[in-house]
Every structure is written in C-alpha cells, then in structure tokens.
Amino acid sequence: MSGALPGNPGPRLQQIWEALGEREREAFERHLLEGTAAEDLVWILDRYGHHVSASTIRTYRRRLRQEESDHA
Numbered sequence: 172m173s174g175a176l177p178g179n180p181g182p183r184l185q186q187i188w189e190a191l192g193e194r195e196r197e198a199f200e201r202h203l204l205e206g207t208a209a210e211d212l213v214w215i216l217d218r219y220g221h222h223v224s225a226s227t228i229r230t231y232r233r234r235l236r237q238e239e240s241d242h243a
Contacts, residue, residue, distance in 0.1 A: 178235045
C-alpha cells in the first residue's frame with residue numbers, strides 16, 4: 172500500500188488519512204479502494220471518531236475511476 176491516497180482526495184478524506192497510523196491506513200485504503208460499501212465504511216469510521224459522508228466516499232471513488240479511464 173502507498174504512503175498517500177491515490178488521486179486527489181478531498182479535505183475530509185485527507186484529514187482522516189492523516190489521523191491514522193500506518194496499519195490503520197492500510198486497512199482504510201484497502202476498504203476505500205476495494206469496494207467496501209460506502210455506507211459500511213462510514214459506519215466503521217464513525218465508530219472510531221472519523222466522520223465522513225457516504226457521498227464523499229462515492230465521489231472520491233468516481234473521480235478515481237474517471238482518472239483511470241482518462242489515462243487508459
């Protein structure tokens with residue numbers, strides 16, 4: 172896993188990323204990029220005090236897919 176989130180994450184996702192330790196980042200990145208339902212990820216993050224909306228997660232994923240298709 173990388174040292175930064177790929178693409179251009181918004182400020183909320185970036186804040187969450189910066190607040191996590193290395194192992195937490197690996198888990199977060201895996202869930203974020205490998206398709207854990209946005210609503211499930213919101214619930215998990217909320218349990219640990221990281222508040223983000225499902226629409227923010229979906230928007231980030233949509234932008235990543237668009238960037239990938241633009242570079243393909």
